[in-house]
Amino acid sequence: MEEGIEVAVSTVIFALRHDSARDCTSLWMPLVRRVREPYAGRWALPGGPVRRDEDLADTARRTLVATTALSPTYLEQLYTFGRAERSASGPRVISVVYWALVRPEEAERGIEDENVAWHPADRPPELAFDHRTIVSYALWRLRTKMEYSRIAQAFLGETFTLAQLRQVYEVVLQRTLDPANFRRQVEASGDVEPTGEYLVGGRHRPPKLYRHREANDLADNGPLTGL
Amino acid sequence: MEEGIEVAVSTVIFALRHDSARDCTSLWMPLVRRVREPYAGRWALPGGPVRRDEDLADTARRTLVATTALSPTYLEQLYTFGRAERSASGPRVISVVYWALVRPEEAERGIEDENVAWHPADRPPELAFDHRTIVSYALWRLRTKMEYSRIAQAFLGETFTLAQLRQVYEVVLQRTLDPANFRRQVEASGDVEPTGEYLVGGRHRPPKLYRHREANDLADNGPLTGL
DNA sequence: GCAAAAGTGTTATATGTACACCCATGA
DNA sequence: TCATGGGTGTACATATAACACTTTTGC
Numbered sequence: 001m002e003e004g005i006e007v008a009v010s011t012v013i014f015a016l017r018h019d020s021a022r023d024c025t026s027l028w029m030p031l032v033r034r035v036r037e038p039y040a041g042r043w044a045l046p047g048g049p050v051r052r053d054e055d056l057a058d059t060a061r062r063t064l065v066a067t068t069a070l071s072p073t074y075l076e077q078l079y080t081f082g083r084a085e086r087s088a089s090g091p092r093v094i095s096v097v098y099w100a101l102v103r104p105e106e107a108e109r110g111i112e113d114e115n116v117a118w119h120p121a122d123r124p125p126e127l128a129f130d131h132r133t134i135v136s137y138a139l140w141r142l143r144t145k146m147e148y149s150r151i152a153q154a155f156l157g158e159t160f161t162l163a164q165l166r167q168v169y170e171v172v173l174q175r176t177l178d179p180a181n182f183r184r185q186v187e188a189s190g191d192v193e194p195t196g197e198y199l200v201g202g203r204h205r206p207p208k209l210y211r212h213r214e215a216n217d218l219a220d221n222g223p224l225t226g227l
Numbered sequence: 228m229e230e231g232i233e234v235a236v237s238t239v240i241f242a243l244r245h246d247s248a249r250d251c252t253s254l255w256m257p258l259v260r261r262v263r264e265p266y267a268g269r270w271a272l273p274g275g276p277v278r279r280d281e282d283l284a285d286t287a288r289r290t291l292v293a294t295t296a297l298s299p300t301y302l303e304q305l306y307t308f309g310r311a312e313r314s315a316s317g318p319r320v321i322s323v324v325y326w327a328l329v330r331p332e333e334a335e336r337g338i339e340d341e342n343v344a345w346h347p348a349d350r351p352p353e354l355a356f357d358h359r360t361i362v363s364y365a366l367w368r369l370r371t372k373m374e375y376s377r378i379a380q381a382f383l384g385e386t387f388t389l390a391q392l393r394q395v396y397e398v399v400l401q402r403t404l405d406p407a408n409f410r411r412q413v414e415a416s417g418d419v420e421p422t423g424e425y426l427v428g429g430r431h432r433p434p435k436l437y438r439h440r441e442a443n444d445l446a447d448n449g450p451l452t453g454l
Numbered sequence: 455g456c457a458a459a460a461g462t463g464t465t466a467t468a469t470g471t472a473c474a475c476c477c478a479t480g481a
Numbered sequence: 482t483c484a485t486g487g488g489t490g491t492a493c494a495t496a497t498a499a500c501a502c503t504t505t506t507g508c
Contacts, residue, residue: 004279007232007309007321052231052319056309079451080307080323082234082283092279094234094323096307133450140449163459181498183461204459205505222367223360224306390486408471410488431486432478 004091009059010047010131012078012099012138013070014121015107016155016171025171027121029135030068030110038090039128043119045135047095060098069111072100074154074218078138081130095129099138101154146172149219150191153212161199161207162186231318236286237274237358239305239326239365240297241348242334243382243398252398254348256362257295257337266355270346272362274322287325296338299327301381301445305365308357322356326365328381373399376446377418380439388426388434389413 017028031043046067050059057075064070075098082094102110112118119125124135145151152168153160166182186192191213198206217225244255258270273294277286284302291297302325309321329337339345346352351362372378379395380387393409413419418440425433444452 005234005277007234050232050309050321053311055311056307056321077306079304080283082277082323084280084282094277094283094321096309096321136450144449161460178498178500179459180461180463180500185497202459203507204457205461205507207460222371223363388487405471405473406487407473407489412470429486430480431484432480432488434487 006091006093007050008047008093008095009050009056009063010045010095010097010134011060011064011075012045012097012135013064013068013072013102014099014138014142014155015102015118016104016168017107017118025167027139027172028107028118029121029124030070030112030116031119031124031127032067033115033117034128035115042128043117043125044128045097045131046116050096056096057098060100064100067111068116069109070100070102070106072102072154073106074101074151075099076219076221078134078141081134083130095134097134097138099141101142101151103155103157105157143172145219150189150212151218153191154218159195159197159209159211161209163207165192165210233318233320234277235274235320235322236277236283236290237272237322237324237361238287238291238302239272239324239362240291240295240299240329241326241365241369241382242329242345243331243395244334244345252394254366254399255334255345256348256351257297257339257343258346258351258354259294260342260344261355262342269355270344270352271355272324272358273343277323283323284325287327291327294338295343296336297327297329297333299329299381300333301328301378302326303446303448305361305368308361310357322361324361324365326368328369328378330382330384332384370399372446377416377439378445380418381445386422386424386436386438388436390434392419392437 013029015028016025018025030046032046034040034042034044046063048059048063048066050056054062056077060075061072064072078097078099080094080096084092107118121135121139124132127135146169152165152172155168156164162183163179165186166177166179169182170176192210193213195209195211197209199209200206240256242255243252245252257273259273261267261269261271273290275286275290275293277283281289283304287302288299291299305324305326307321307323311319334345348362348366351359354362369378373396379392379399382395383391389410390406392413393404393406396409397403419437420440422436422438424436426436427433
C-alpha cells in the first residue's frame, strides 16, 4: 500500500590508522564514491538496499564486505533516518544506519582505489545526502559508549598491551589519560586478563600482553544482546 | 526493486499510574487489540504504516494520537526491528519503534475500551509479533536512561515536589532512594528550580514546588537534538 | 649510564551513602 | 502533642585524579 518507499542500510565504519604525514594515529572511516545521481561523484557511506529475505544486520555486513572487503569486530545499529524530504529527488529512502569497528590489520587489507578511500572521521569531505549528520552522530555514540563499555577492545587484535588499549581511548576521546590510573581501572574492571607473555622487540622495558575476557560481551545492550 | 517490504512505526508508551487494587504506583503502557490476522485478538503496540510524505517521528505521534488520544511529553526513537522471518505470514514488515512518556493527567484522559487498555509494563499479556522483546528493551532503555538524564521530569506536570520526582525514580528503578541525598543531587544538578510556591493541602509540612529548567533538553542526544 | 616506557605507591579531592536530627503541618 | 513527611547536617566509604617514585629494557 505504501509503494515508493525503499529501505536501505548504510554503515559508518571506524578504524584507527596511523597518519604518516602528521605522525599520529587517528580515527578514519572508509567512504565510497557515488556513481549515480543524486549526488554522483560525492563520497558516501557504504551500504545498499535490503534484500527481501535478509536481516538488517546481515545487509550491513554484506554491503560492508562487498564495498570495502572489511570484516568488523563490532557491529551495532545506530539510528534510522527517514525524513520525508531526505533525498533531493527519486523515491523516498529510509536508511537504517549501523556502525562498525574494525582492527588495524583489517584496515590495511581493505580495498582502496579511486572509488573507495579512507577519510578522517572528524573532518570528512563533502558527503552525499545527510551523511554528514550521520557521521557526527556515529562519532558521538562511539565516544559516549567508549566511556562505559569495553568496545575499545574491538579496535585491537587478540593480544595487546595496556599502552595500546590506552592509546585507543586517547585517540577516540581526544585527551591524554594517566597511565597509572588507567592501568588500575582496567585491571580492576576484569575486562582483560594477562596472557603471561611479554611484547618483545620494543625499544624499552617489555610490557605485559593481555587478552579479552571471553565471558562478557563488548557492550551491554540489555534484552537485545545478540540481535 | 525491493517490493513487498513495508515500513511501519510502533510506539511503546509509558506512564505512571496508581494501582488502586494494590495501592501502589507503577509503570503502565497502553496496548491495542489486533482486529486482523496475523495475531488477531492479541494485544499489540499502537502504530501503523508510514505515509509517503511523513517523517518517522510524525508517524509515531499521529498513530499514537489516533489509537490512544494521548500526547507525549517525550518521544525518542528506540530501535528498528526487521528480522526477515519476523511476521509469521504476509509481506515483510520493518518496524521503526519509538518510545514515549506521558503525564499522569494524560494517562487518565486517554481512550480506554475493549480494544485499547492499559497494562503493567513489566508483566504484559501475550503480545503479537516480537512485541514482547520490544517492550522489555524499551523498559531497559527507560531505566538505563533514567540514571543519566532528566527524562524522569517527562512523567510530571509543570510543577512538582521533590518527593514526586523521587517517586518517579523509585517506581521506575524499583528501589528506594534516600530522600536527603536525592534532594542534594537534584538541587546540585541545576535541572530544576524552585517556583517559590508551596504545595498546600497535604497532610504534613507543605513541600516546596519546583519546575523544569527551560534551558536544557530532557536528554542529550548529541548531534541528533531535535530530530 | 641514560632515556624512555612499564609498573607501583601515596595523597588530595570529589562523589556516593548511611543515618541522626530538627522543622512544620494536620489531626 | 503526636505522627509524618519535609528538610539540614555530618561522618564514613569509595572513586577519581595528580604525581612522585622504582623497574627494566635498548642503545
